[in-house]
Amino acid sequence: MSVSRDDFSIAFRSALLQRGGAQKFSILSLIILALFIFFLDVYGFKAVKMGRSFINDVVFRVSYIASSPSRLMPNVGKSLASHFNLKEENEKLKKVIENYKSLDLNLEYLTNENKNLRKVLDAENVINSENIVNSKNIVLAKVLIDKNSPFLKSIIINKGTKSGIRKGMPVSQDNYLVGRIVETNYLSSRVLLLTDLNSRIPVTFDSNSTQAILTGQGTKNPSLEYLPEDYELKDDINIFASGKDGIFVPGTLIGKTDENGKVNLFVDPNQLSFVTVNLVSLSKERF
């Protein structure tokens, strides 16, 4: 019995402390170092934060370069396919132009209608929110890394504190909300997507302006929580950011409800290439 215990301790000690060959460091020393770094990072020491910010910028750039083959390969296939289908594509484009022409007419009609409705409404808050949307405080950013982790849903963009980005700022694509900034570096930032388990957004919907919280589930479709008691959720209702938190622009479109009580986002979080960051003035950094 004592022999087997000795065997265990010898083998375990050897596994923990063994060095030599490619193993320049013992596992024990590296485990202690990893724990030390983890606790320094978790408890947010300023020096570690600054160090991390610098490492992030460097690693994100390297990672972007390392990912280029995987990004280019599908594009090569697509361009080859499109080359062989030029005629077909031409026909399709003609149809698209026709559609745009008709849409243009519709747009003119809607613009006129909108102008008339504005005169009738005289709603101060609507004008305020439009000022935010139309202001120049918008930064266009490119998605550097879109690593689809099973646990955390986030993307890295190529703009950081240098461009005025701060934590908490809303991020959108084609005026549809996609997430918010949760980590800023000098040249890059991390965007927490609406689908992440840690994402919580105050939203409003339906004719009664019902309030709820849009909660990420870690899956493709977030769900609505804190609905009024006995509220029956119908499908195909547009969901808007309520702006109650003072961060998101009120009325920003997010998605539509489906028959399962989940929300189908207007923007596919896995297909983001360019996003816009609204540089809203925040009294304090939020996350």
Next chain:
Amino acid sequence: MAKPNLINKIFNSGPLFLLYFLSMSEVDTNLEKIFEIFSFNLPIIIIYFWILKRPSVLGTGHIFLAGLINDVVMGSPLGISSLSYLVVCLFSNYVRNKSVNTTIASDWFTFLIALIFANLLFFLLLNNFSEIIISYTKISYNTFFTLFLFPIFWLIFSLYQSNFMSSQDA
């Protein structure tokens, strides 16, 4: 012993390149688009297999660094992936010290224990010391699929080892 030539050196560094590439590139093993719950942890399989079969190809320092890079890219607290990788490395080292000849079945069983410990540590540290919320069901699915796919990668890596790598120098 004959000095390994450049081609052999490149083939011997294959697992290390793959580990670094998986840590820093967009290529991931989260295949939710195919099947909603399907994701697996390939770096852990790589570390376990190569430390067990040929520790000379993966240094512990490289494993630690790959974990740190993975944390930066993923946005998880620094050091957490390194810790889980090193726990797998520790188990693999221990199994190598204790056994002479291993089979796919014995490796699979010991991998299960290593994987459970590594993911348990990952989950406990994140849950207790960080503000990040992660779903334990996702971790469970990830653990299951990683375990399930281990024999496939065991065969692939064994083929790679026997066909492309120079004779054992560990």
